[in-house]
Amino acid sequence: MGIAERKGRERAEREQRITAAARLIAESEGWSAVTIRRLAEEIEYSQPVLYSHFENRDAIVAAIAVQGFGELAAALREAVLGSTNHWKALESVAMAYLAFAREHPALYEAMFTLPTGLRFAEADTKPELKDAFMALAAAVGPARADVEVATETFWAALHGLADLERSGRIRQGAREARVRLVISCLIEP
Amino acid sequence: MGIAERKGRERAEREQRITAAARLIAESEGWSAVTIRRLAEEIEYSQPVLYSHFENRDAIVAAIAVQGFGELAAALREAVLGSTNHWKALESVAMAYLAFAREHPALYEAMFTLPTGLRFAEADTKPELKDAFMALAAAVGPARADVEVATETFWAALHGLADLERSGRIRQGAREARVRLVISCLIEP
DNA sequence: GTATATAAACTAGCATTGCTAGATTTTCAA
DNA sequence: TTGAAAATCTAGCAATGCTAGTTTATATAC
Numbered sequence: 001m002g003i004a005e006r007k008g009r010e011r012a013e014r015e016q017r018i019t020a021a022a023r024l025i026a027e028s029e030g031w032s033a034v035t036i037r038r039l040a041e042e043i044e045y046s047q048p049v050l051y052s053h054f055e056n057r058d059a060i061v062a063a064i065a066v067q068g069f070g071e072l073a074a075a076l077r078e079a080v081l082g083s084t085n086h087w088k089a090l091e092s093v094a095m096a097y098l099a100f101a102r103e104h105p106a107l108y109e110a111m112f113t114l115p116t117g118l119r120f121a122e123a124d125t126k127p128e129l130k131d132a133f134m135a136l137a138a139a140v141g142p143a144r145a146d147v148e149v150a151t152e153t154f155w156a157a158l159h160g161l162a163d164l165e166r167s168g169r170i171r172q173g174a175r176e177a178r179v180r181l182v183i184s185c186l187i188e189p
Numbered sequence: 190m191g192i193a194e195r196k197g198r199e200r201a202e203r204e205q206r207i208t209a210a211a212r213l214i215a216e217s218e219g220w221s222a223v224t225i226r227r228l229a230e231e232i233e234y235s236q237p238v239l240y241s242h243f244e245n246r247d248a249i250v251a252a253i254a255v256q257g258f259g260e261l262a263a264a265l266r267e268a269v270l271g272s273t274n275h276w277k278a279l280e281s282v283a284m285a286y287l288a289f290a291r292e293h294p295a296l297y298e299a300m301f302t303l304p305t306g307l308r309f310a311e312a313d314t315k316p317e318l319k320d321a322f323m324a325l326a327a328a329v330g331p332a333r334a335d336v337e338v339a340t341e342t343f344w345a346a347l348h349g350l351a352d353l354e355r356s357g358r359i360r361q362g363a364r365e366a367r368v369r370l371v372i373s374c375l376i377e378p
Numbered sequence: 379g380t381a382t383a384t385a386a387a388c389t390a391g392c393a394t395t396g397c398t399a400g401a402t403t404t405t406c407a408a
Numbered sequence: 409t410t411g412a413a414a415a416t417c418t419a420g421c422a423a424t425g426c427t428a429g430t431t432t433a434t435a436t437a438c
Contacts, residue, residue: 036425046388048427057425112352113302120358146366152359153350153367157342160349163301169309170341177335178342185374225396235417237398246396 015053017043019063026106031061031114062116068107070128075100076135086141090183093139094158098175101162108166112159140186150186157182204242206232208252215295220250220303251305257296259317264289265324275330279372282328283347287364290351297355301348329375339375346371 021042025034036057040047054060079096083089101108110116119125136158137151144150161178164170170178210231214223225246229236243249268285272278290297299305308314325347326340333339350367353359359367 035423037423047425048389049387051426052386112356120356121360146370148360149363149366149370152353152363153346153370156349156353156359156367157346157371158349159353160345160347161342163352164341164345164348167301167309170345171310171337174338174341177338178345181335181338181342181374182346185370224394226394236396237418238416240397241415 011053014043014045014049018050018053019060019067022060023064023067023107026064026110027104031106031109034060058115058117061110061114062118064107065110065114065116065118066126066128068104068111069126069132071104071107072097072100072111073128073131073135076132076139080135080139087183087187089139090154090186091179093136094154094179094183095176097136097158098162098165098179101166105166108162112163154182154186200242203232203234203238207239207242208249208256211249212253212256212296215253215299216293220295220298223249247304247306250299250303251307253296254299254303254305254307255315255317257293257300258315258321260293260296261286261289261300262317262320262324265321265328269324269328276372276376278328279343279375280368282325283343283368283372284365286325286347287351287354287368290355294355297351301352343371343375 018039021039022034025038025042034057036047036050039060040050043049050060054063075096076093079092080089083092118129120129133151133155136155137147140147140150140154161170161175161182165172165175207228210228211223214227214231223246225236225239228249229239232238239249243252264285265282268281269278272281307318309318322340322344325344326336329336329339329343350359350364350371354361354364
């Protein structure tokens with residue numbers, strides 16, 4: 001009997017409608033506009049239905065954050081492709097990272113600022129999160145001895161730049177100069 | 190008549206009691222426990238009194254964030270003092286920055302994560318904010334031509350490291366190695 | 379085909395929040 | 409002493425996340 005399958009499919013479809021609606025509202029009106037009532041109205045179900053999909057509001061944000069990490073990983077992998085040398089690869093990845101944060105502010109907020117209980121470097125770490133880290137590591141240089149330290153540092157620098165740019169605490173104009181400085185210490189001596 | 194002066198003093202005193210209470214609660218129970226009702230109870234006044242001091246809850250957070258920048262600036266200035274050379278100065282400042290973020294998580298959250306309408310690099314930018322930036326610039330090297338770019342980048346790297354350390358996304362153990370890597374590209378060639 | 383147990387969804391409401399209008403008290407000068 | 413103005417309080421609104429308890433739909437057994 002395909003009834004259970006159909007139900008499963010319909011459930012998954014509805015779950016995706018929830019996250020899609022949440023993401024749309026977050027990107028256009030900010031996360032504070034993403035209320036359970038609003039989402040229920042959007043998917044045309046009552047509020048408790050949402051709680052049969054997600055434990056609480058934070059879990060919805062977390063689901064979108066995971067999507068975000070998947071998309072960030074893809075964007076970073078894409079960025080390395082055309083690069084002809086190490087320097088250009090790093091520069092391309094760095095600019096892609098900053099562009100991603102700039103173009104999807106609500107998504108980036110879900111990934112880094114809002115309280116999701118996402119765990120990193122643990123047994124239950126989502127593959128999307130590992131993928132994003134691996135994409136950075138690929139640009140840093142998988143051969144070098146200190147890959148992990150260098151990738152963590154690269155990531156931190158990019159995240160810091162993205163966050164301070166977003167909040168208007170560093171000048172938008174000097175972006176490329178800052179990226180050059182970051183990269184200069186990641187090129188093997 | 191010193192009546193107006195006395196009233197002014199009492200008002201300032203009460204305002205400080207508000208921020209002190211908010212900060213204490215935030216550090217011990219998190220910012221979500223800092224409610225207007227709770228603060229009113231703490232200072233033994235009714236809720237509307239708080240709104241005669243601050244426009245809204247965010248303004249209270251902002252006031253504490255400004256305090257935080259003042260204290261961060263002091264900590265960074267203190268850190269440079271004993272250093273005998275450029276490298277050690279940068280390392281000392283970097284470690285002091287990360288320690289500050291680690292030891293005052295709620296304060297740091299107010300300064301960088303929570304919505305305060307704090308403006309940087311503008312006419313009405315608070316001196317505390319400038320001071321903190323200047324303290325970093327002092328360690329980077331006031332003489333070099335690209336002070337501003339270098340300081341912004343240094344700041345971003347430190348902020349990124351602090352944020353990713355806090356959320357457990359990079360390993361606590363590799364802190365010094367990451368700091369060394371950041372500094373290595375800030376030393377004049 | 380009909381009854382029944384189970385699954386699914388809804389209604390209604392609780393407790394908490396930030397914030398405020400309007401009443402009330404306190405303060406100070408005439 | 410009085411009256412206006414300043415300071416403070418009471419009470420409540422609208423919105424939020426979340427849930428208990430009820431109703432409705434659905435699939436299975438007869």
